Amino acid sequence: MYRTSNGAAVAEASFIEPPMSTVLLPRNRVVAVPPRLSAAGAGDVGDGRVLVGAWLVATLVRGVVEVVDVVGVAVPPVLPTLPAGTSCHCWLAPPQSWYWAMRAPALLEPAGTSTAMPLKRLIRRTWPSGDFSRRNCWLAPLRSCHCTMADPAVLDQRVVVQHVAGVAVLQRRHAGALFRSLPLTPTAWPDEHLVAADPGKVAAAGEISGGCRAPGFPGCHPGPMNRLASATSPYLLQHADNPVDWWPWGPEALAEAKRRNVPILLSVGYAACHWCHVMAHESFEDAGTAALMNANFVTIKVDREERPDIDAVYMAATQAMTGQGGWPMTCFLTPDGEPFHCGTYYPPSPRPGMPSFRQLLVAVVQSWQERPDELVDGAKQIVAHLAEQTGPLKESVVDEAVLAGAVGKLQQEADRVNGGFGRAPKFPPSMVLEFLLRHHERTGSAVALSLVDSTAEAMARGGLYDQLAGGFARYSVDAEWIVPHFEKMLYDNALLLRFYAHLWRRTGSATALRVATGTAEFLFESLRTPEGGFASSLDADTEGVEGLTYVWTPAQLREVVGDDSAAELFGVTKEGTFEEGASTLRLFGDLPEPMRVKLLEARAKRPQPGRDDKVIASWNGLAITALAEAGVALDRPQWIEWAREAAELLLRVHVVDGRLRRSSRDGVVGESAGVLEDYACVADGFLALHQATGAAKWLTEATRLLDLALAHFASPDVPGAYFDTADDAETLVQRPADPGDNASPSGASALAGALLTASALAGHADSGRYREAAERALSRAGVLAGRVPRFAGHWLSVAEARQAGPVQVAVAGASPELLRAAARGIHGGGVVLAGEPDAPGVPLLADRPLVDGAPAAYVCRGYVCDRPVTSAAELTARL
Helix, strand or coil: CECCCCCCCCCCCCCCCCCCCCCECCHHHECCCCHHHHHHHHCCCCCCCCCCCEEEEEEEECCEEEEEEEEECCCCCCCCCCCCCCCCCCEEECCCCCCECCCCHHHCCCCCCCCCCCHHHCCCCEECCEEHHHHCCEEECCCCCEEEEECCCCCCEEEEEEEECCEEEEEEEEECCCCCCCCCCECCCCHHHEECCCHHHHHCCCCCCCCCCCCCCCCCCCCCCCCCCCCCCHHHHHCCCCCCCEEECCHHHHHHHHHHCCCEEEEEECCCCHHHHHHHHHHHCCHHHHHHHHHHCEEEEEECCCCHHHHHHHHHHHHHHHCCCCCCEEEEECCCCCEEEEECCCCCCCECCECCHHHHHHHHHHHHHHCHHHHHHHHHHHHHHHHHHCCCCCCCCCCHHHHHHHHHHHHHHECCCCCCECCCCECCCHHHHHHHHHHHHHHCCHHHHHHHHHHHHHHHHCCCECCCCCCECCEECCCCCCCEECCEEHHHHHHHHHHHHHHHHHHCCHHHHHHHHHHHHHHHHHHECCCCCECCEECCEECCEECCCCCECHHHHHHHHCCCHHHHHHCCCCCCCCCCCCECCCCCCCCCHHHHHHHHHHHHCCCCCCEECCEEHHHHHHHHHHHHHHHHHCCCHHHHHHHHHHHHHHHHHHEECCEEECEEECCEECCCECCHHHHHHHHHHHHHHHHHHCCHHHHHHHHHHHHHHHHHHECCCCCCCECCCCCCCCCCCCCCCCCCCCCCCCHHHHHHHHHHHHHHHCCHHHHHHHHHHHHHHHCCCHHHHHHCHHHCHHHHHHHHHHHHCCEEEEEECCCHHHHHHHHHHCCCCCEEEEECCCCCCCHHHCCCCCECCECEEEEEECCEECCCECCHHHHHHHC
16 A cells, blocks of 8 residues: 555555555555665655556555555556547546556656546545445546546446546436446546536436456445345345445355455344444444455354354354353454454444454454464364363253252342342343243242242333333343333244243233233234244334334323323333433333323334344244244134244245255245254244144144254264254354253254154154153253253243143044133143044044043143043143
């Protein structure tokens, strides 16, 4: 990189390979030229003189450009042929290329030699839809010449201008994409140097031939500069027009890092992540930061929801290095993908104990230049350490003692004042609550039910729950459940719908009924896609402001309702509970339906949060399970239909060549292979649909997925242990296998639950092997469940179902009364199915005839069955 004495400056790029030409930078960014180069005739920085036709090789270290070499060539190979009579030419200088060295104006030759305009002439013009830097092209206006500029009104066309006596005169318009071939290349001029064009000349449009990747300009692309424009992930598409040259994860990106011998900058996030948006606005949309990233790294952007395997591998590294994790996740990798430095969010300016993102980039670049072998060796050691620390859990059963001990430990960790467990931030502990409820059902534990009731009520009446439209936010930033982090995730709401429906089934709680109903309606109204599936999330931000859609002031409520009754009901005061005097809505009484409808209609007129509308297989599996089970329990057949339509979408779109794909969008399947949680959760959803509809199809599809999971995800060396990726999936630096339940069930615990349910529904030929596989999986969870039950909620729920049998209820014959009694009385983890005796493909109804010509209910626990009953009262007593 170089800068001539007449003030030309173009970009803050660095570390680019020859033979392209150097980018010019301001004088204060350039250090002295090495003596050997001066002796070769390169001149010095003060004069800004260089060899005619020479190339400059330079690097950027800590914001300072250091010229390291000069290569003499007669004429740059990309020099265009100029029209007769022109005294010079103009061309563009991509930040990822070298820029041909220029002579001082006094030495200008009549033709074929470039010079640079004074610095005040070098303008980076911002158009309404972005600027040239966002298209990865920086422009060097020269002296009198023919050049082109982008029409600010029509960005897909180009305008040829003649620069005469300091004024750019519009000559004619050329249709076609921006940044096509040389010599017609774009530049920009200040407004005061533009004059009106003759309409007749503008009408004379001509096509510009040639491709956008002209020789010598590898960084110049039409439209979005990076490779994310064709992604199915809305999160990746959010970054498609960044000036950062993002790559999607894949072998091509790793190969590029090896070719260039530069580290990989891996950025992982998701569409609804507030701090992901913050870092994107602060750093990834900044042209200077992007130039630094592009020049020194192969930058890869990953949607953690599409690639949970990649997220899991590098999150483990991040947590090992920093003691914490989260998103956005920022990792620096060797070209082989091994991590040597990891973190999360980095600000644009230094903060106490935290460098700025640019400082971090420069430090990593300098370390890679000065001691690459040390970084590579360290990365290998990190990978080896992770392999040692993340092996399969030791064999340890989840028996009665472990279950009782888990309840005791949860009681110790409970917040008896505010509900929930631990301190802020508080996440909805859906799977832990499901375990405690099942434990109460099986043992009658008053302690377990007390923990359930207090937490369920606190969440339902707090700001975590959307009191107007239903649905839960991701978590509460405080211990009192007042202010949420406003993103709404499908998996949270599916798990919470299932729990609240089960709670109503057991206790008849009016709050549980209200929340289950509201959450199911939220899934349909806000997350359902036109294809019948369910979208992943709603954003935390609206127009860049967190919570904008959801918070209220007393005046806003009064304007809608007409008095202060709503403010009193929702605890909204002039001081506010959120920001700038606004408050979240908490419920301190019974909400009248007319008031709810009025407020919801008023809120609908506000700007609304964005939606990540990709369909994730596992999360839709959770939603299918929740809707099917809740639909049966609350007698809502429409919910069961919603579940069926989502399941049909998964079969129609996500099953490709017999295997499950992770995601789809707009009915188009993505490339990412399904992981263990996809197979397990979808299978569990299909089993729930089999029970809710009696259709044999869903049992067949569920067991097919379970057989694939057993074949491709089981550890060949450790019985009962499972990997999160298939044996034929892409090879990463580590094959992830995380047994812990977090925001959603781990793949292994979800598989254990689905296998246990399948053992209660499948025929004799398969029931035993599914039960054995479930028992083996549970045998690996004892230590985890005993030590940290808050991170083993689903394991504990499955173990409770196993301890209870699981309970099986087969209703032979058409009896709505028996079915309602079974649906209301069944314990969590039990199975209920109704249909005609010996229905084809429904093993639970095999050899279970009517009794004296009347419908009958058969109740079994494990391998022991009671005599059939024919009345709802008898069935309720049995359950």
